[in-house]
Amino acid sequence: MATSLYPAPLMVSPTIINLHDLPKQDKPKSNFLSCPRSKPAFPQEFLRDSSPDDSDGADSDSTDGSSDATSLTGDSEGTSRTDDSDHDEDTTVTAPPAFDLRSMILSGLCPSTPGALKTIPTMVLYDDRGLQIYDEITNLEEYYLFQEEIQILERDADKIADHIPDNSVVVELGAGSLRKTVLLLQALERKRRNIRYYALDLMLDELTKSLKSLGEFNNVKTAGLWGTYDQGLAFVSSFGSDVPKTLLWLGSSIGNIDREEAKKFMASYRKTLNVGDNWLIGIDRRNDPQEITLAYNDPKGVTRDFIMNGLDHINTILNQNFIDRNKFRYFARYNVEVGRHEAYYQVTEAHELVYRDPMVDQPEIRVQLEKDEIINVEYSYKWSLEESRGLFDETEFTRIGQWTSSSQRYDLHLVRKTPFYLDSAGLKPCPTQAEWKELWKAWDLITMHMIQHPTMLLEKPIALRHPFLFYLGHIPVFMDTQLSRVINENFTEPAYFNIIFERGIDPDVDDPTKCHSHSMVPDTWPEIDSIIDFRDRARTRLLNVLDDREKYPMTRRLARVLFMAFEHETMHLETLIYMMVQSPNTLPPPSLTVPWDTRLNTPGSPSEAPPASWISVEPSKLDKNILTLGHDDSEAKDLDEKKEDFESEFGWDNEHPLVTPRTVPSSYKIQSRQVTNSEYLTYLQATDQLNNKDCIPASWLMRQELGTTTTVDAIKGVKTVYGPVPLWISGEWPVSCSNLQASGYAGWVSKRSGQTHDLPTEHELSIAFRWKQSTVPKSGLENYGFRQWHPCLDESSARKIRVGKTDQDTTDTISDLSGPGGLWDWTSTPFAPLVDRDEFETSRLYPGYSSDFFDEKHMVVLGGSWATHPRVAERRSFRNWYQANYPFVFAGFRLVQRC
Numbered sequence: 053m054a055t056s057l058y059p060a061p062l063m064v065s066p067t068i069i070n071l072h073d074l075p076k077q078d079k080p081k082s083n084f085l086s087c088p089r090s091k092p093a094f095p096q097e098f099l100r101d102s103s104p105d106d107s108d109g110a111d112s113d114s115t116d117g118s119s120d121a122t123s124l125t126g127d128s129e130g131t132s133r134t135d136d137s138d139h140d141e142d143t144t145v146t147a148p149p150a151f152d153l154r155s156m157i158l159s160g161l162c163p164s165t166p167g168a169l170k171t172i173p174t175m176v177l178y179d180d181r182g183l184q185i186y187d188e189i190t191n192l193e194e195y196y197l198f199q200e201e202i203q204i205l206e207r208d209a210d211k212i213a214d215h216i217p218d219n220s221v222v223v224e225l226g227a228g229s230l231r232k233t234v235l236l237l238q239a240l241e242r243k244r245r246n247i248r249y250y251a252l253d254l255m256l257d258e259l260t261k262s263l264k265s266l267g268e269f270n271n272v273k274t275a276g277l278w279g280t281y282d283q284g285l286a287f288v289s290s291f292g293s294d295v296p297k298t299l300l301w302l303g304s305s306i307g308n309i310d311r312e313e314a315k316k317f318m319a320s321y322r323k324t325l326n327v328g329d330n331w332l333i334g335i336d337r338r339n340d341p342q343e344i345t346l347a348y349n350d351p352k353g354v355t356r357d358f359i360m361n362g363l364d365h366i367n368t369i370l371n372q373n374f375i376d377r378n379k380f381r382y383f384a385r386y387n388v389e390v391g392r393h394e395a396y397y398q399v400t401e402a403h404e405l406v407y408r409d410p411m412v413d414q415p416e417i418r419v420q421l422e423k424d425e426i427i428n429v430e431y432s433y434k435w436s437l438e439e440s441r442g443l444f445d446e447t448e449f450t451r452i453g454q455w456t457s458s459s460q461r462y463d464l465h466l467v468r469k470t471p472f473y474l475d476s477a478g479l480k481p482c483p484t485q486a487e488w489k490e491l492w493k494a495w496d497l498i499t500m501h502m503i504q505h506p507t508m509l510l511e512k513p514i515a516l517r518h519p520f521l522f523y524l525g526h527i528p529v530f531m532d533t534q535l536s537r538v539i540n541e542n543f544t545e546p547a548y549f550n551i552i553f554e555r556g557i558d559p560d561v562d563d564p565t566k567c568h569s570h571s572m573v574p575d576t577w578p579e580i581d582s583i584i585d586f587r588d589r590a591r592t593r594l595l596n597v598l599d600d601r602e603k604y605p606m607t608r609r610l611a612r613v614l615f616m617a618f619e620h621e622t623m624h625l626e627t628l629i630y631m632m633v634q635s636p637n638t639l640p641p642p643s644l645t646v647p648w649d650t651r652l653n654t655p656g657s658p659s660e661a662p663p664a665s666w667i668s669v670e671p672s673k674l675d676k677n678i679l680t681l682g683h684d685d686s687e688a689k690d691l692d693e694k695k696e697d698f699e700s701e702f703g704w705d706n707e708h709p710l711v712t713p714r715t716v717p718s719s720y721k722i723q724s725r726q727v728t729n730s731e732y733l734t735y736l737q738a739t740d741q742l743n744n745k746d747c748i749p750a751s752w753l754m755r756q757e758l759g760t761t762t763t764v765d766a767i768k769g770v771k772t773v774y775g776p777v778p779l780w781i782s783g784e785w786p787v788s789c790s791n792l793q794a795s796g797y798a799g800w801v802s803k804r805s806g807q808t809h810d811l812p813t814e815h816e817l818s819i820a821f822r823w824k825q826s827t828v829p830k831s832g833l834e835n836y837g838f839r840q841w842h843p844c845l846d847e848s849s850a851r852k853i854r855v856g857k858t859d860q861d862t863t864d865t866i867s868d869l870s871g872p873g874g875l876w877d878w879t880s881t882p883f884a885p886l887v888d889r890d891e892f893e894t895s896r897l898y899p900g901y902s903s904d905f906f907d908e909k910h911m912v913v914l915g916g917s918w919a920t921h922p923r924v925a926e927r928r929s930f931r932n933w934y935q936a937n938y939p940f941v942f943a944g945f946r947l948v949q950r951c
Contacts, residue, residue: 066263068256071279071287153369158407161419161427170419170427172397174308175254176362176369177429183258185358187229192354194346197304197336200457201232204464208455209239214647215330215453215466217296218245223288224300225281227251230262232302236332241269243650252277252284281317289324296645297329304336304462307392307433311443314433318447325469328643331449332466338434339461341386348393348432349384356382359395362429374407383426392433396426440465441832448473450839451832471497471641474837476830476922481702482611483618483923485598491621491921492591494838498628499524502639502773509580513634514940516559518573523628525583528590529553531617534897535594538613539604544590549578555900560909561937569900609690615702616897622921629919630942633771634750640774641841648781658730658764658783661845665864666721666949671819676712678822681815682886683929684710687895705895706902707929711886717816723946725846725870726877727797729770730783735797738804742766747796750939751788772842785843786944791878791911791936794945801947809947814881814912814931816948820869821914822928828867835873836916836925843918843944846870872915872925875944876932883910883933909935917942 153175160171178186190198205212213236216222222240224233230251240247249272253259259276266274277284291297299321306314321331349355363377383398405419421427435443440463444451449467456463472493479487499520503509509521518526532544533554543550552574560566594617597604604610632638671679685703732749741747742763748754753768753776769776770785794811801809812820835844871877884906885892894903910933916925919942924930934941 066260067275068260068263069250069275069277069287071277071283157366157369158417161405162417170425172362172366172427172429174430176365177358178255178258179361179365179368180257182358182361182365183255185354185361188354189350189358190229190231192350192352194350195355196343196347196459196461198232200459200462201302201304201334201464202235203457204455204462205232205235208464209235210242211647212236212332212453212455212464212466213239213243213245214650215645216240216245216247216298217328217645217649220245220247220296220298221291222247222249222298222300223277223284224249224251224302225284226301226303226305227253227259227262227276228303229258230266233300234266236300237266237269237272237274241272244271247272249274250277250287251275252279252281252287254278254280285321285324288321293326296643297325299325299329299331301331302334302464304334304432306333306335306435308431310392310431310433311439314443315446318443318449322447322449322469326643327469327471328645329469330452330466331468332464334462334464335435335440336432337461337463338391338436338439341388343461344386344393344434345384348386348395349382355384359397359429363397370407371410372408375405376403379403390433391435391439392431394428395430395432396428399423399425399427437463437831438829441830444832445476452839454831454833468644470644470838472838474921476837476926479923481699482606482614485595488591488594488598488618491618491625495527495621495625497641498625498632501642502632503628504637504639505580508635508637510577511635511637513631516561516564516938517627517631518556519577520628520631521577521580521583522553522556523624524580524587525549525553525578526556527621527624528583528587530555530620531594532590534613534617535597537897538610539597544586544593546582546586549583549586552577558905558935561935569904607690612687612690612702613897616704619704619921619924622924625921626917626919626942629773630940633773634940638773644841646774646842648777651781652778654780655778656780658733658779659781660730661725661728661784664723664725664727664946665868667724667820667864667866667869668719668721669717669816669820669823669866670719671716672719674819674823675826678819678826679716679815680710680712680822681818681929682707682710682931684708686893687897688893701927701929703927703929704901704931705893705898706883706885706931708893709887710929713815717813717819717950719951720812720816721949721951722812722816722820722869723948724864724868726786726875726944726946727794728783729779729785729787732787732789732793732797733764733767733779733783735800737764739800747793749787749789749793770843774842777842782843784845786846786875788843788875788942788944790939791934791943791945793939794878795880795936797945798947807949809949811878811880811945812948814879814914817877817879817914818928820866821872824866824869825926825928834871834925835918836920837922838919839873840918843874843942846874873918873920875915875917875942876913876920877915878943878945879912879914881912882908883912883931905933911936913941913943 153173156173157176160173163170189195193199224230227233233251237247237249251259251263251274253262253276256278259278263274263276277287279287288297288299309317318331325331359382360377360380363375363380366375367373379399379401380397381400383396384394386393399421400423402423403421405421407417407419409417441451444465444467448469450470450473451465451467453466454463455466472490474490474494475487483491503520509524510519512519529549530553533550536543552571555570594614597610598614683701683703685701685708687705687708729752736742736744736747743766751771753771755766755768764779767779769778770782770788791811798809798811833839835846883902885902889906892903895901913932913934914930934943
């Protein structure tokens, strides 16, 4: 008989861990930083079976998955439960968590600042009666938050579960009823993930009841954590770095604290997480004020009853008739400017509250209340998408997924702690020390961990490039050379590194004997240890320059050199990555899992993205600024500027000047997304070219020699740093190919449709990107800056799926344009100056950067790939270029139709 994947009713009492019983030395301090990160800090004696209701017949010897204490301790070594004397003690949880509601109530009603707003803690709302009423609220049509989070999880729980690795610990902060959580746990069970799930809550009875409602699973083991957020923080930090963790923070609980507190809260938890750990956060948007008002003040008065019941609970907490609810009414409003709903008790008649502590001989506490005075009991902050993105940026969490309700009022965001965090654009032109250090984290991860030493260092996976080792020397040498020249100091020793590492090669693909000027290629490359030593000393020197403004006053020329060195390193980081995917020896980024692991062994047809739509662009109707190319940044003026004038945007010589081309494109339509692997495969099959090596993208790994088969089985998968990913997963990704291969596809589409389809010109693509940037806020899901370590289903298509947009919906606007990100976009424009050749201002600092490639063989690419730094991907003036027949770059394409 097949085993059911769905939980059976739980017939025993759930395991409850009393976080109040932690050893004193392991309790978190107020700064959240005192708990160890190594071995779990929760010995067996802190696992207590709570038995508030003996009628369930809880059996202490039960070995069912839900009450197996030994599997829930967080001990990765699987410590077994022992029968020592500790287990003869009373195992009923009795001590409450450290949380003094009485003091909070009294201090809130007696603010230290005269005239300040009085407050009552929100927790008074959640006694047994309050929880019953809250359950009624969640069933109200007006209270959309609960229902829309349910909707998302019913629809997308399996996709979310794809991001939670096997053998993970899942901790839910403020668990509540678990009616939504069970949907995610069921998805994890369907995928047969071995999961230890912990529900954290302050309310013991509710926690026990909720855990019982989950039932039993085969693979998911459940337990409760009775304690505060602070104590939960200590619990999370107790797991070793080898245990993957996912936090759940559902129900828009983030709205219970203000925006600054939310940042501090997330930052504190981030310090307890390891690289690769996730956090799923539910957030209610800044929706229509009327809808928000109704959600918190429904016509039936259920929410009113919920709030007013809190006054009765206060009397229970204080154990006396302290407050008369008949002298108050519920007052609610939505503060549009602040973006929060505000719930108050409003005084209906002036009176005095008197508290007498029967246990302490102290004066009475008297609180004077004026008629119409309001006392705050709850704030519910709402977050726009831009505010959410800013929150994740400031706390350095990388957002890897977003699932939105069909009404687009509510979102589940999945964020991850990544090994480095590359700041977005909008920063100052001169990179800061913090930016340099994050970039070096990325560089070192890739060059010191993903490239295997020493076996890969001299490997040349692309014959047209130097071996990997060259780039490890090239980056610090270029930086040191440029810096030495501008501050007028000697090169860092050994100076001969400058001779062999200063400039790399980009030979002609058709005739590799033809190449621009470059550094001498030695017979034997230096030892890696000497290169690493040089790198470290060069970095220290750069940091000293940034630190010592007295010795090295910042000028525009120095700031430009620092900018150039920074972006030069980011560009070669991408070069290294596209070389590495061509090598079978590359190691994946450590601790970063992929969402497709459970699908690798379930072959199927190539996956397909929703059909691309066509977005109409009428340049004559757009703002003139959108029609421009480049920007104004004359390097020659650096020496004429005042030393403090280094705040305006930098760029490379080919980006200067700002121009409006004489001929503005006529109206055209551009595809909303790039052509996918599946679509390119269809073209090869239709034209019988699956065995033509000139048409096969270098991004594909073939199973056997070409010419032996013309079926899809010949393709092993798309090359990634994780290895080849089969087309039943990667078919929906944009195809990475050469410009010539892209042009071949365009010709086939034109012939088949009877309408001309081309690659866009640089100007056409630039207009589309600038138009989008000027009208559509960043989503934070753009696939650049290593948000994902591979191309993926583009954001415009993913958004269609999330909001239920059909293929027949042709109302796409510029907001549906994908990119930049994922892959660069090929254009049909040869790389050349934006002005006449004789007017072009060649860089004095790097003379051959652009001019060596004005050869009609290199074509402009715009946008950025998943491995492009945000500084580059978000600067619309940036222009990149590659030879039309160069197949290795992370570049895809989309088509245009000209009207």
